[in-house]
Amino acid sequence: MPRRKTLLIACALGLLGLAGHLALVDHFEPFAWLGSTDPITGVDFDTHAEQTWRILEGLDGWGKSWVYDVQLQAGFPNGTIFDADNKLWELWTYALHQLGVPKESGYNSFVFLAHLLVMPWVFLAARCFGLSTGRAQGAAALASLLWFFDSFAHWFWWIGTVSYMFAAYFYLLPLALFYRFTVTRSAWCIGGAAVLL
Numbered sequence: 001m002p003r004r005k006t007l008l009i010a011c012a013l014g015l016l017g018l019a020g021h022l023a024l025v026d027h028f029e030p031f032a033w034l035g036s037t038d039p040i041t042g043v044d045f046d047t048h049a050e051q052t053w054r055i056l057e058g059l060d061g062w063g064k065s066w067v068y069d070v071q072l073q074a075g076f077p078n079g080t081i082f083d084a085d086n087k088l089w090e091l092w093t094y095a096l097h098q099l100g101v102p103k104e105s106g107y108n109s110f111v112f113l114a115h116l117l118v119m120p121w122v123f124l125a126a127r128c129f130g131l132s133t134g135r136a137q138g139a140a141a142l143a144s145l146l147w148f149f150d151s152f153a154h155w156f157w158w159i160g161t162v163s164y165m166f167a168a169y170f171y172l173l174p175l176a177l178f179y180r181f182t183v184t185r186s187a188w189c190i191g192g193a194a195v196l197l
Helices: 002-027 030-034 044-062 084-098 103-116 118-128 133-149 151-159 162-170 172-184 187-196
Strands: 067-069 076-078
Touching: 002 103, 002 118, 002 133, 030 103, 044 067, 044 084, 044 103, 084 103, 084 162, 103 118, 103 151, 103 162, 118 133, 118 162, 118 172, 133 151, 133 162, 151 162, 162 172, 172 187
Parallel strands: none
Antiparallel strands: 067 076
């Protein structure tokens, strides 16, 4: 019975922490971005929007993830190298667009996804590293505080460098799964790490 009570308390604290995280997300306006009919613009967001629209154009028009842009650098295959940091954002937007979601909403929802996954992602990584439920929840809470209140991290995602900040915590779970594989030799751990990488 004490173990069950501890688990219930841990779940309640986890839900409370997630609710707090969502309140912070709302304070920094990704919910507003999610419902917008325009792509998020300004600073680095402009670059990512341009890259995403070109990839959507290439995939919709020719089934290729790149286009030859005659207006860029006297003719340049756009979507090959310069936008390497934007591939997940482009694929996310394209997948949602194929499901009937307007491309602007799909594009904006990637920002919401990056905000939303901070706590559960870090929690899962901490658990794979062998931390107890309580310590993993503490790690997730600290990650949320770092995401929103560390001036450098906050500035990066605020100006639109969302992909870099997403990658800054995304790597934790494949790394944790690989660590867990070295300890347990479990096939699902190395398989999960491979898929996430």
